[in-house]
Every structure is written in C-alpha cells, then in structure tokens.
Amino acid sequence: MAASPYLLLLLLLVHPAAAPASSALPPSQPPPPRPPQKVQVWPKPVTVSWPTAVYAPLAPSFSIRASPSHPSLRHAIAYYSRLIRSERYAPIVPPANYTLSRVPIRLLALSVADPVVPLGPGVDESYTLSVPPNTGSADISSATTWGAIRGLETFSQLSWAGGGPDSGGQPIVPCDIEISDHPLFTHRGILLDTARNYYPVRDILRTIRAMAFNKLNVFHWHITDSQSFPLVLPSVPNLANSGSYSPAMRYTDQDVRRVVRFAEAFGIRVIPEIDMPGEYELTRHTGSWAGAYPEIVTCADKFWAPAAKPALAAEPGTGQLNPLNPKTYRVAQDVLRDLAALFPDPYLHGGADEVNTACWEDDPVVRRFLADGGSHDRLLELFVNATRPFLVHELNRTVVYWEDVLLGPKVSVGQTVLPRDTTVLQTWNNGAENTKRIVAAGYRAIVSSASYYYLDCGHGGWVGNDSRYDVQDKEREGTPLFNDPGGTGGSWCAPFKTWQRIYDYDILHGLTEDEATRVLGGEVALWSEQSDAVVLDARLWPRAAAAAETLWSGNKGANGRKRYANATSRLNEWRYRMVARGIRAEPIQPLWCPLHPRMCHLSE
Amino acid sequence: MAASPYLLLLLLLVHPAAAPASSALPPSQPPPPRPPQKVQVWPKPVTVSWPTAVYAPLAPSFSIRASPSHPSLRHAIAYYSRLIRSERYAPIVPPANYTLSRVPIRLLALSVADPVVPLGPGVDESYTLSVPPNTGSADISSATTWGAIRGLETFSQLSWAGGGPDSGGQPIVPCDIEISDHPLFTHRGILLDTARNYYPVRDILRTIRAMAFNKLNVFHWHITDSQSFPLVLPSVPNLANSGSYSPAMRYTDQDVRRVVRFAEAFGIRVIPEIDMPGEYELTRHTGSWAGAYPEIVTCADKFWAPAAKPALAAEPGTGQLNPLNPKTYRVAQDVLRDLAALFPDPYLHGGADEVNTACWEDDPVVRRFLADGGSHDRLLELFVNATRPFLVHELNRTVVYWEDVLLGPKVSVGQTVLPRDTTVLQTWNNGAENTKRIVAAGYRAIVSSASYYYLDCGHGGWVGNDSRYDVQDKEREGTPLFNDPGGTGGSWCAPFKTWQRIYDYDILHGLTEDEATRVLGGEVALWSEQSDAVVLDARLWPRAAAAAETLWSGNKGANGRKRYANATSRLNEWRYRMVARGIRAEPIQPLWCPLHPRMCHLSE
16 A cells, blocks of 8 residues: 555554544544443454453553464464554544553463364354453453454454553553454355456455455455456466456466465455356356357357347356357366365355356257257256266365356256255345245355345446437436436446445344254355456445444344444444555545534434 | 556556557457557547558657747646656557557647636637657647647547557557647536545545546535535634544645646646635535534534424534624635635635525524514525625626525525626536526526436435335335335435446537527536545546546537447546556446457447
C-alpha cells in the first residue's frame, strides 16, 4: 500500500501522537453519550466476560509462544506478533472512563491440545482467551492449531492505541477478561471468480489475509470458466496457453502452491473449482478449452444469443464439454489428477451448473443421440458417472456440485448418481427453498443464495449494444421497468445486497433440526464480469464481513432477537480498522453516523 | 501509486519490452478480425481525417512549445510533455498492418489565438490538431488556452507503444492526420460531495486530473452539508471547528487555492456549493452549523425520522437555517464573502434543494410566522431575497440553484424572485420533464437527472436498524418487493446507472431549438453517504467518462444513430488506459469481451 495521504490520514487516526490517545477524533462535534464498556471484535465472540473496564498496556517486548511449538503455527505466530506489536488502531469512538493497569502484557501463550490435526472440513476452531489480572501474560487454549489462529486474530482486535497521550498511542488490551468462542458453522467462505477477469496472486493473498481477519475459513477458487483458463496444469499446459488472457495472466503451479500455503498458515482451506468435463464446470463454462481441444467442446466460439436460435449460453462466451466424445474424459482425467496434486483439500468443486441444452445440440453426434431416445439428463449423467467416481475413489475427494446437478430445473441427474457420503451441494437459487430440498434429500449443503450472498448483484448489466438503457422519458407503470425504481437496471439478481441483507440471512430458515445438521455453512460469491483487482476489496468488504459474523456467532443478541442495529456501529469501526490494515473496504455510512450512535437508524 | 503487482502487470502491458510491442497480449486466443484503422481517443473527436495508416515515432527529444508562450499554458505543457514522453500504453487490441514513418516527431507546436481569455462559462474550447506527413512536427491551433489543453490531451491519447519489438515499446503517433474538435456543451462536470464523507485533497486532485483526461471542465464541489462542514473560512472558522469530522478532515484556504489552481491549469472550473443561509444550501442541509451557531439553525441535533412527527430531514442529520433570525444573514454574508474570495469562478452554487417544512416548524418563531398567515414559500423567498442580491451585486456572481427553488414541489419561490440573467438552475428529478420546465421558463439549465446521472444510485440503503432486509422467504408478487428483482434494495434512485444508461442520455430530449440553447450541459453526481476516498475512483470511472463523451461529441454516429455499441470496445480500452495512468476505474466487462469484439453484445 502506498503511503497515500488518505492512508496518512488514517495513520493519524492510528498514531494520534499529537492528539490525546483516548480520542482519535477530538470533539469537533459534541461527544456522544458513552455506552457500557464493550470489546470491539468482529465477528463478535460467543462469550465475553469482562467485569471491570481495566486495560493493560502491551510491553514493547510482547511476544507470542506456543507450547508445544508446531510448524503449523509458526507463520501465524510471526504474523500476529508483528501485527500486534505495530498496529496502533484508534477507534472512531474510543472507549472512555477506563483504568490502565501498571502491569504490561509480555507474553501471549498458546496451548494447543492437538497441533497435528490437519486443516479440513469440520475441524475444531474453538478457543478460549484469557488475560488474568496482573500476571503480565495472556493465554489462548484451543483443541487445534486452527482454533489458536482464531484466538490470535481476536487478541489482535482487542488491542487498540489507548495508552494515553504520553505513550504515543501505545497499544493496550483489556485485562481481567475471558473469552470463549467457537463457530456456528464450519464452512464460512468466499467464492472468487478469477476467470471472467484475472486477479494477480498478490490480490488473492491480500483477500486471504482479510478473510483471516474475519475468521472466514474457505477460499472457493472459481479458477476457470468459458472466458478464460488461467491455470497452468503440468499435464495439459495448452489449456492455459490457449485459454488464458495473456502469459502474464496465468496461475502457475508455483502460484497455486503459494496461495494454498499462505491460506493454510491462516487456517483457510482452498477449494478449487475448474471448468471441466465430468465433475467440474463441465457444462457451458468450458469455452476456454476450445483453443486447446476444439474437438471436445460443443458450440465453441459462437455468438451466445443468436437471433435465430435459443441462447447457446447464459452469457457471452460459448462452449460446453462434449459428453459423447471419449477424448473429453481423457483430458478430464489429466486435469483432475493435476488439480488434486495442486490442491490438497479433501473437497474439490465440480461445477455442473447451468447446462445449456442448445449448446450441446449444436453438435451432430449429440443431436443423433437425442434423436435416438437419449436425453439431456442422460448426457449429464454420462459426464458425472465418467468423472465423479474417478475423483472420489482414485483421488480420494469429496465432490461439491452446484445445486443444479440435482435440482435442475433444466438438466439434472438422479440421486442414485450422487452418493450422499461423498457429494456436497451448493445452493445459489431460491433462497431457503433450495436449501431445504437439498438437506431434506439427505445431502450436505453449502448456502450461497443469490438473493443474499451474491456480491455482484445490482451493478447493472454488462453486455454491450443494449438498447434497454436508451429510454428518454420516465418509465410508466405498466411498461417494463428497467432504468427506474422497480427495474433491475440489467442485473438479473438486482438489487444490490447490502451488508444488512447479508447479515440477516438465516441459512437454517425453515429446516428441521435434523435437516439443519447437514448445512455446512455458506459462501458469499464475487462473480467477476464487472470486477477485477482494481476494485476487489471494495466489492468484498465489508459485506463479506457481515456474512463472516453471522456464520461464526450468528445474527441474534442474547435476547434472541436480531442484532443488526447493534452491528452497525461495530461494522463501521471494523471497516475503518480493515482499511487501516490495508484492505480497501468501502464505507457503509457517512462518518457522521458512528460519531452519532443510533442517529442514523431507520427508527429510534 | 504503489508498484503493486497489478500495476506491474499493467506496466507489462505498457512496457512490453519482452513482447512484440505491436501486441500487448500475444495471442493466447485467436486474434479477432482487424477493424479499419481508427484512433482511440476518448471522448471521440468530432472530426478525424487519417487517410493512411501511417504512424511516426516520437523522438526522445520530443517537446511542446507554445508561441506565444503564456503562463496559463505552462503547467499543461509541463504535464503533457512528461506524460507523452513517459507513457507506454499498449492497447488491449493493438492496431496492426500499419506503416511506421522514419521521421520522428520532435515538436508539438501550440498556436493560441487569444491566450488571455480567462477560464469561465462558455469559453471556446475548440482546437485543431494536425500531424503533417514527414515534417517531424505536429500542431495544435486553438482560440484559447483552454482549447489548446483539450488538444494536448487528445495528442497524448494518440500516442501508444507501437514502435516495434526492438524499440522497447517506443511511443508512436498517427501522422498525416487532421483532427478538428469542439464540445457540444460548455458545462461538462462532476459533482463531488465531500460532506457526507471527507476526501483528502490528494484524492480531489487526482479526480481533477482524471477529469482533464476526459475533457470534463467543471468540478462542482459540494463541500458542506448537514453532516459536516470541513471548509475553514477565515471570517467564520468556528463553522469548521465545530462542524468538521476532525481537525485532519478539513479544507483550509491553502487547500482550496491548491485545488482551484490545479484545476485551472487543466482548464477546469471549480464551482463551490456550500450549505448556507440564503443562496446556499440554506435548507435542511445545515445541521453542521449548529455546533457553531445553534441559534440560527432550526431542529438541530434531532432524530431525523421521529415516529411521532413527519420526518425532519430526508436522511439522518437534521438542521436548517432559520430564515427569521437576522443573525442568520450576518453569518451568511461572512460565509459568502469568504467563499467568493476563495473561489474565483463566476458561478457560485446556492443549493436550495429539499426544504423540509417540519424542520422549520420545529422553531416557535417560525410556527408563529406561519400561524400569522406566512407560508413556507415566503420563508424561502425571504432567504433568497436576503442573500441572492448580495451575491450577484456585491460579489458579482451568477447563482446556481437546484431545481427545487423554482419547481418545488414542496417549497418554491416565484420567477420574479430569480432573475434569469443571473440565475441558473440544476435539475435532478423527473428527467427530461424538469429540464423542459426550466428552459421553457427562460432559465439556463445544468442537467443532472438522478435517473441517469446520479452515480450513487443502486447501492442499497445505508440507514441502520432497517428490518426491511430481514426477509427469509422469497418475496411474492403483490407484496412490496425490496430485496429481489423489482425491489430497490433501499436505494431511492435504484437501479445502478450503468455507463450505457449515462451514455445514452439525451439531455436535449423534447426541447425546442430555442429551449435547447439554454441547456448549458450536465453533471454526473457522486453523493457520498456510501463513498469516500477508498472507493472514489471506482465510483466515478469510467461512468463519468461516458457522460464526458456524450457531452463533448454526442452519442450518435455519422449515420445519426446512437453509437453505444461502438463505444463499448472504445470504453474498454479507455478504462485500461485510465488504470495505467493511475485512476482506479472499475472494469465494464470481462477482458474476454474487448478481445472478442462484438461477441459480448446483447444482439449481433
């Protein structure tokens, strides 16, 4: 991050050397009434016990130690030591009326019961954190390394630059505090589409870092799609040679290992999704393969919505893998084998959404098959049966598919084709309804309903030559609204999903207790038709943080009611802290609002 | 700008030393069919004559000289010399099949007929640019300095890194070319709200630079509003003392002079709008004054939408200047006088939108006035009559007001209160209808209809404690849609206005020839409730560029038909070039689209 003046401004907030450290914003406006002392940790921990408003300073020699030490903790310890020692965050509304203990905190000790438990689905991420009074030390206890890492993030957020005007904003942490914390859901992710537009590795790493700040633990990497194939696979390098946007816009195996390693160091799993035959994005999303293997792709390089035919694809960029060409499966297996070698996670995502029947029918062999009594469902079944078992039995993976493969509506396979114990389904449509259908049928679900969790919605349409925008008079009731309130403005899943919309989503809504046990968690999704690295952070944050809290500790207060009102000021603070940490998150309100708590609510 | 890897990636595009400079993206994908040779200049110049596809290299000693020289040109010459010499832009789809002349261009000569014409409304910005074959020089002729600056920008965009693989991406420009160019509208602006959230000076300067790239020429600085008053005025410093978010979030007179000077050097006018009594944002937007002068503000520091009353403001942050308190006008005159001293432009913006009657009625003196037969209209008239003549006759300004002051609908004044020769009205509502009402009444208009030009629309709502997002089931027809297609998602002016929507807007629609002469031009507006410096560039660009072209050279092709289809690939290129120049503009499509011209259109 360049030292832009805006960052310098934030540094002023963070290093309030000239200003009293107890208030980063000296009252130009009358100070609001002070609420009771709370800690500002996002996501909000499950249990916080802090009976006194006492803080302790961090000693300059502050260090973190794990006993026993373990390689899986080494990066996190180094990272959080640096962060905690150097960060000088000054809140927008700093705490007041607190006592500062004289006993500085020198040591944060990590006790991990079982540090060899590998990262994977369902690992124990719980931790307890305590800062006993007057001992000069703090403790984090956890079952696994991954819980300890969650605890470290919490500790980093407890710290703020409250050491008083003479201390130059020395960091202080609450003492005499006990936190007990664990996630509601074990799968809390972000999907990033790096195929519609490319993202350099550095931007992916920064995203993973921001995920760690928010205790998100799954990076669902939608690496390839119709438009581009940036992944360099050792056995099939010509996919990237032909399919990437340019040589500079690729991910080598070295890049992938770097991402996987960096993510693991923060306790974040990386689940790849590749446009592939069989288990992967086998359907319409494989146009990018046609440069390398034109013979195994149907309807490649055609106009996506020709006037004389049904659309060949849901959006520009045509091409689907041909389930009737045996070569498809030879290439597929090479791709899958390489993929499994690069990505160690037990889960691999097979895509299988939005099969386009017209695209398949563009191929004469497919047409003959259908004329002879075949069906589209049967074609999909051929694909799945030719690749899923290979993935499961030879490569030892659980396969994630999009809901379409089972639910359709257009093309789907039967439940017998998808064993429950090795298949997980990811929702994107029809909100709670489709979640129910999946878990009621006995499958595990990852929830990503577009109505709540698709981050790209509400940004208008992106196809060109679109005359629907060319309306000069006010749209009248009864005519198709498009550009004015009531219209989508071109975005199929409009309107824009605000942080409150995301926060309020109850992914277990309408489920029985038994059904709810099969919901692994959720993922917010950034589809990149109108996003790339230049705008990535603002697209993701802080809205992904809203999902992060709801999936970690829920969206209800102690009284059982939704707590989105309370969350507003906390998310304002968290947004500014993320910006100070180098994540270019967008603002959620005028700065006036956190300075005037509750004055920006819809109702008092 | 930090040398982020993404920027390095773009530098790779821009310095394709290793790659053949004639193609920044070596064909991973089959090269698209080459269109006839065109220049890539945004906004598209009115007339380009380039019969041959010949380029000439720029000499390393390339320089720019004006005769006669003039101080008003000095900065632009220095800036564009540096830019043109150092920029190495490699287009996404580079020209091919061109000839490179051996005669390098050494000199760009500027001939300005009348360099003393000051910057102001309606100045002549026309220019002609020619690069005669084989002379080693280029010429720009213009009536004024401001036209020369427009020509310099055009010349900078003619240049691209096409010098061939051995040249290390040496810049080349078309030669044997003649361009003749002038704007359709003399007022082509951006409104930036720096009150809802603060923007450091550096971000304002970068915005002005980006405006210069796009030949936009008015920076409408909406400096203050209810939520904050960041402007330090010498006679009334306590407005900023009490009203700014913090001491660091202010604009000193030094800051203002810097902005005004920097803008003028690019031929960009700065028109300030301040929440003020009388001519300025006299209405609901003056809550920020209450810290300094509580006695002249009605309904200050109240909850904006109390359950028991009509709303006191259109959004959180209450307070309006009291038209019945004489002190209001003493403060107002101090403010206006200071403002006029800081901002030399002949225009000053007086606000006067969205008067909230309930807020005024919160004051007992106002209530008594109304009970005695007064009206809200009369109150507004008092304000206007007490301040507008001072502005016009003592400070020698033309006053711009929002349309509400004349059109209402709630509170307005009669035409006799607003002389046509010194009053300009700015639209924001009801599209072409309100433009018509204004110009039909004989007033000049600046067009900013929210349905086309409000850049903040479609980003959801920002008020907190908003239960409307908390819907778990699919919204059904017949119920108020909010979160799903058909709903606004919280944004009053949803949906998001795409570049196509903005581009297609015909601001003269429905006007007679005479009426059209009173339309000065248009402004896109960025209201900052959900924007600040972290996201500024993406909010503005490239959508403001779309307006820039339509206001400069229109949105129709030579055949008289709308040219938005053609504009898509040009805007893709222009977006990437702006990013390379340090403006963090958002992408408009997948990169696949410009690589496959016309394949991403809605119809062939």
